[in-house]
Amino acid sequence: MAFGRRNDEEIVKEETKVWECNSESCNCWVRDNFKSSEEPKCPICKSSMSPSTKELQVIVNHSKNFM
Template sequence: MYYSRKRPMMDLPEEMTTIWSCTNDKCNGWVRDNFVFLIQPICSQCNSLMEKGEKMLPILANTCPDQKKL
């Protein structure tokens, strides 16, 4: 018999989330809007500008009370 140690992941609730995605075609970097510290963020992988969009992602709360966008 085969017993897998991996347990199936529960179905996490998802919602449309605002994200910033890299404008460089060769880069696939993106970040959630509520984890960004700048009004116009720059990609941390390739230093290109990022553009705002939406993506269906699991719900995740940012619990940092002092996060402000510069």
């Protein structure tokens, strides 16, 4: 029964650079390797963002459109 099986693959996490929204009313954040410019604006509220780090699952961005 496929619906009862668990994924036994280990989830790899590492300290990842992110950009967090500076607005108190917004909790948006973007991974550094997915940002749209050198100093991105929040995609939700258009406020400025500041660099930070989070413990996240490893994801590789293969797109050639990111900075």
